[in-house]
């Protein structure tokens with residue numbers, strides 16, 4: 001048996017993934033255990049979980065592979081400093097001590113952390129010897145992304161496109177995957193980066209870098225496609241901030257950016273002069289101009305992604321595309337890419353961001369380092385991305401005893417599904433906690449909050465009373481995989497909620513005259529379709545197809561809803577409040593249930609009704625626990 005542990009850490013979104021003899025056995029994000037969103041610390045708890053899931057201890061591991069190369073990254077910092085000296089001094093001084101103390105001595109740091117795990121968790125007396133015996137390797141950042149995209153994909157050979165902020169030097173790469181090998185063909189280098197450009201836009205709109213990118217994507221459709229403002233912003237971006245070449249490579253005008261030499265993303269004053277629009281203060285009103293700006297930014301990003309994809313097709317000659325890197329989480333661009341026909345089929349790693357690098361590193365270890373054959377497969381190897389911890393009814397009952405919670409245990413799961421379906425039909429919001437936790441940033445029906453997509457009040461209720469987040473944020477549908485084309489203009493499967501497509505024309509409502517000139521607020525709650533809670537402002541939806549083979553329980557619930565209502569589709573949003581990582585344990589779930597206006601909770605076979613629960617009291621305001629994202 002060969003067990004390989006992949007780790008990503010110290011930048012953002014730490015995670016661990018375990019691959020045994022080529023099979024993905026377990027994978028999890030550290031934030032779910034520590035309850036700190038985007039936690040970048042050493043993924044100690046995720047590692048322990050991954051090993052325990054497999055019934056292994058630390059000494060059973062053949063190799064630990066870290067998802068990027070610290071020395072290369074150090075070299076980039078150093079060279080950037082020289083290239084931009086003396087302006088670079090500030091950035092250099094502030095990052096240098098961290099590198100000297102931590103990153104440059106990464107090998108020792110990782111080994112020390114592993115020894116702590118060996119001592120504390122596995123109670124090994126000879127921890128030093130055991131850890132020193134484990135091979136510690138470092139893959140390159142973009143190779144980790146590429147491996148996470150290609151190796152679990154259903155393709156024998158494919159073009160691979162990775163696009164993110166920055167790894168060591170590379171900010172985007174085009175590779176070819178074939179069998180068990182990955183060849184890097186093209187690379188775009190720092191400081192020219194599509195991910196950093198997208199983050200710069202995010203920052204300008206007053207959202208948080210490395211977490212608010214989704215919000216900008218959600219805001220873009222509120223922009224007016226033909227308006228003079230949108231077109232002007234788009235033109236200004238392309239004429240001043242970024243030069244886009246035919247092959248998709250970009251050149252970012254550093255006069256406008258600060259990330260390479262300073263501590264901020266952009267030179268605010270220069271942007272404000274250029275766009276005659278002040279940077280939006282976080283949490284303030286959103287005016288139409290910011291929506292238009294988001295749309296212009298999204299369009300520019302899509303143009304670059306499309307050009308990169310065409311180049312990938314050209315240089316690899318492949319009909320298939322695999323995607324990873326933070327920009328691959330842009331499901332609007334992904335949906336358009338799929339429909340463009342540049343490739344016959346595309347597959348995207350569900351943990352496309354840096355957490356996914358842990359899985360890529362482990363798979364690269366198996367296929368490239370150990371040179372193990374990669375078998376052909378009809379389906380991808382992600383097992384629905386249900387790779388995290390699960391908790392049985394016994395664990396759930398422990399939590400019930402702890403909080404005096406009142407629950408009804410069902411013997412018959414089908415009956416439970418029927419009851420929950422009728423609650424959803426009545427407009428109730430239900431927390432749904434089942435089986436193994438999801439890998440990647442999306443909840444896919446095991447740590448989800450559910451509602452009726454037909455309900456005209458659902459978007460408002462979920463955003464404001466349950467998630468406590470911005471009202472413009474859209475929700476996504478979960479649909480029975482075999483029925484997807486009854487509701488959406490898509491035949492493709494989308495198990496990881498990474499593709500956006502349109503709601504079918506038959507389900508759309510006619511818009512009133514002059515709708516285009518409505519303000520974004522008037523558009524927000526306008527009922528545009530028979531499924532208003534998941535139909536975005538431009539009639540699009542970010543679809544999750546639910547498959548009986550990978551998530552039978554969730555599929556059964558939606559099936560029961562279909563039998564009662566005739567609609568095989570519901571709203572699915574992640575089980576958390578704003579700023580909180582998705583819940584992991586039954587205790588996290590119960591706490592989140594009690595803190596919000598969620599009406600019901602199902603954990604395993606137990607149904608909890610809010611009204612029957614004992615009074616929930618906390619000494620401190622729990623909202624202070626989570627930093628706003």
Ligand SMILES: [Fe+2]
Nearest residue numbers: 164325326354
């Ligand atoms: Fe990355």
